[in-house]
Amino acid sequence: MSVSTVESVEKFVNFIKSPTLTVVHFAADWADQCGQVTEVLRELLKIPEIQASKTQFAICDAENLSEISLQYKVDSVPTVILFKNGEQVDRVDGADAAQITAKVKTHSLGKAAPVNAAPQKLEDRLKALINRHNVMVFMKGSRDAPRCGFSRTLIQILNGTGVSYDTFDILTDEEVRQGLKEYSDWPTYPQLYVKGELIGGLDIIKELQTNGELDATLKA
Amino acid sequence: MNNILQVCFSAVRRMSTTGPVESTIFNKLQSALSASHVNVINESYMHNVPKGAETHFKVVVVSDKFDGLPLIKRHRLVNDILKEELQTGVHALSIVAKTPKQWEESDKIVESSPNCKGGFGK
Structure with a gap:
């Protein structure tokens, strides 16, 4: 499955007819923020529960x-509209990744969510995430496409050390984004963990680098 | 169609005046840490926010209360003092926290932060 493109009114009408959730991203080539929204939709597609719900994603120029x-009063891009059975069920105007993620999850998992799957406790999930790799980065965007200058600079520094690491894109998961701030009592992103322990944000990593302590910290 | 489509993006120019949030940050840091030097830099103009916004800050704090504290604890101390601001509109806070001795030995040049590139919020 991937994010398809609807090229005609007819295809659009057929696409949104589905009884399962369909998500249409109204975009324009010249707007950078649309690329970011497409990236968010691609990330959502990777979630097994959303795949199982047969939710479909498309881009409409x-x-x-x-x-x-005009019919759906899209007067700015990006706009994301959610449909079921040809009817608009929800929408997000603007590149609000958190809202898009939350609304797609709510509407896609509404009925299709397995009844007996006990939700993993947030704290357990966060613990598992920060321990997923010896060196774990919680950032905005991915290592190949950071969505924030602070995250990008941190990735550049890490790549320079040659140490292997894993990343988690907090823009794709509002629960983790808010939860981890509280769990670790740290208000901003990016956050870098070594062996499950918070080392700090970009300022601290830079200072460790300047003091020549970074390699030892990462390889602890 | 072209003329009714728009991307919410506004250019920002640096404001020379000191905003209310900037003053609060300065006062809170100075009094809570008995700081010998505080510099609050509003870096919001570097970001995709309205003119005059107070969303992105860099603070330089020199205090002997940092003596013997690892970096993470110094940052936690500053974050904690500015908790209210961080919860109510301050989106990025870059911190330089040094002891008076470290400050004297440093070149006292603080480089500016990277642009954050997005309107995604914190």
């Missing part, structure tokens, strides 16, 4: 298919 944009 808001200018080429202006007829549709």
